[in-house]
Amino acid sequence: MNKSFLTALCATGALMFGAAQAADGPSDGSVKVGVLTDMSGVYAAIEGPGSVIAAEMAIEDFGGEVLGQPIELASADHQEKADVASSIARRWIDRDNVDMIVGMVNSAVGLAVQGLASDKQTITMNTGAGSQELTESQCSKYGIHYVYDTYALPVGTATAMVENGGKKWFFITADYTFGHSLQKSTARVVRELGGEVVGSVNAPLGTNDFSSYLLQASSSGADVIALANAGNDTVNAIKQAHEFGIVDRGQKLAGMLVFLSDVKALGLETAQGLQFTTAFYWDRTEKSREWSQRFLDKHGEMPTMVDAGVYSATLAYLKAVEAAGTDEADAVRAELGDMKINDFFVTDGSIEPNGLMPHDMYLVRVKQPSESEGPWDLLEVVSTIPADQAYIATEDSACPLLGE
């Protein structure tokens, strides 16, 4: 290889380099929604293929087009890995002109994608991840947190348990952002009500044998063993607690985040009596029943609160695009902040400047097998926690955006 040849190559390269910088940023002709979720992993039953169907339903119900352009849908599996998720999000935004990303179950994923998307001025509507950080210290102008957060979850559940005599708490916590965040806010509620935390142990995400942790919890003398985890982790922990007879010997389990799919997986026999907080239950109002039935027909399973949230968020986004007359993120975000969201999922919801969408939450109880009248008749709504009690007040939020 000779030198002049190399020089020539380098020169070509330099030329192309210049050319590429000039030709940048074509505008796109459609509105594209991306569902970024866990299609086959630990949380797939919560927000997996079902949430893609929910987004499809929202687009269909909206009429399939907005501003005279067809609405497109992309979906991808983030495999519970923040790096995979952010490289997909990056590609979607850079290359595929995705305008809004919804889903993102798993807080590590949620935070990574929200951070990346807000650098690139793209709206994210987080329906799956729970960490309160999303609207607190790591809040973003373009990041919306839609379904639930770790502040809202313990309010109903912990209050109910402490009032029933569960004063001493032991935590089994999923060892990442979400788990720690959930443990912290639950402990706060417990202490405020006069309870105490007697211990905690961190279990890796995706643990399949909780017996050692359960044993520590059991010998701690706690009244309540709180599971600050989600999805299959919760299911495994509850199942193994029964296997070791922990519940039979009087200690109570508190699932701090339980989904309908978890109850289904556990079965009523094991799950009966479990109380938890949820943002949605299909059998609550006429409207929720009607939508859920349609979802059931398509997906074969009743929607989790996250599936319902994906539908609601997608629909709200499309309405905002229409009202704003553009898919430009700043205009759409302003519209989302001004409008009232009303559907089967939320009544008079509005999105705060920090991205939070406060709405009513429900304390539910798993029915006994004898009370259940059908394969999906699993829960009973015990009480409603009004939005202003469930979620942190905007003036207490630590989101730096609010100071501006």
Next chain:
Amino acid sequence: MSIMNRVFWVVLIVAGLIAPHFVYPVFAMKLLCFALFACAFNLLLGYAGLLSFGHAAFFGGAAYITGHAVKVWGLSPLPGILVGTLFAMVLGAIFGSLAIRRQGIYFAMITLALAQIIFFLALKLPFTGGENGLQGVPRGTLLGVVDLSDPIAMYYMVFAIFLIGFLIIYRTVHSPFGQILTAIRENEPRARSLGYDVERFKLIAFTLSAALAGTAGATKALVFQFASLTDVHWQMSGEVVLMTLLGGMGTLFGPVAGAVTIVTLQNELASFGSWVQVAIGSIFVVCVLLFRRGFVGELARRLGAKSA
């Protein structure tokens, strides 16, 4: 230099220069990072005959260190990558001195175990972010002038790093040192009886390979602005073996071809879920059974060229 090698060089450089205008730049950068990783690995497997099953430790370890150096210490990109590379080099020297005393499968197992310890540290040390990974690593500006948040500018920096790494490997392989390595691989007792300090040569090869794998990982951390557990997981060590084997171990360009094939495959088949794994596994099996030379090696043989 054989004609085939010359063709490869030209294809490599031309393709490298025009790539970002035809493919998504981040994808092209990913290809380059993995190509360098595979080449670094090949230096060890292909030329020194040592199968390490723990190279993810260097790749991912450097990614974390660089990410931290750039994000927290505020280093600019090049010193950041250098710090990551140095870390991988030191780590390589430590691993190497523990592992080279054993051979074959034992060697593979020991490197695997050592890499698992790095994985544990990546999971547990406070600065790594555990399951979250080390997020939001800034790309910064190159030498204070070029803004690397521009993907094209970033691409050419990555390409330059790749070429430098590749040239180092090329020079090493064709130096007397490389000849001795090959001699050791072919017949260790003979090399020993000729008076060569076999252990020392192996250790140097291991350290160099680790350092370059570190460069690849460090660069990847800047490209994706991210270091995560995936980078240090043992499956990453497996993937680099596959890339090298598929392209052709002991050939200069084989690992590049292997890396490009595997990464492209992963990218294209991403929507088919786990079929990617099935496809990659099948390629692995077919490769081991029928094309142990890999496709560049096979091509070289058919063309009757000398070993590339």
Next chain:
Amino acid sequence: MSLNAILAQTMLGLSQGVFYAMLSLGLAIIFGLLNVINFAHGALYMLGAFVALIGYSYLGPWLGQPDWHMGFWTALVVSPLLVGGLGMLIERFLLRRLYDFDHIYGLLLTFGIALILQGLFANYFNISGTPYPGQPESLSGIVNLGFMYFPKYRLFAILFSIVVCFATWFVIERTSLGAVLRAGVENPKLVEAFGINVPRMVTLTFGFGVALAALAGVLAAPIYSVSPLMGADLIITVFAVVVIGGMGSILGAIVTGLMLGLVQGLTQAVYPPAANTVIFFIMVVVLLIRPAGLFGKVV
């Protein structure tokens, strides 16, 4: 920590250790005779569990008999036979072609097979696991061990595995069949001269080692959810067990497997995050002090 708590964690460690022992025993037998590190061992363990799960939950409906289940005890026999058979096919038609080359190729081939098996199952089954509902009624419930309440089934799994492990050890180390096997390892030509079909012996041995993995898989099914990746992370730990025990040492594999399970159980009680890694620390230390492993012969 109280004595009871330590005993309790020891029991849990033991219930993990028996799986290490069963898997590392299979690996050690295969390594001893074939000099192949079977990377697919974890995937075959997973396959064993899936045979039990599919037999119980899916096979009936597929055959149009929704009420029919293949029970646990049947699975305990059928699964090792099926998976062992598959193992023999792998040995006969794939691995055998590589014996003339570097042993590393055997490892790489089985790595590829592991990827294929995991990928296939991950397409049809949830990665995070499907519960196995077929645990026999007679083994459900808990027993009071004095220092803890322990599920009956886990107790059964521990005892059953230990019996299987030591029976295998006995056959290989103390019977004439085992003597032939061991001789085949030392000097295949000589054994051939005595009229023994060595290639067939190799195939059968590989099948047996794999069958042990499948047996462990069936035993694991009721305890852990059955998942396509259940073997993937386990196998790396089991490799470490085999290396610590001394590659190819039968007794070493069993004893080390049980022992490391205990160590892991105790670590889980003291410092949970290190539980998965403590074995690798031990491995590094052992290799520095005794390069051939605890029970291995120095070559």
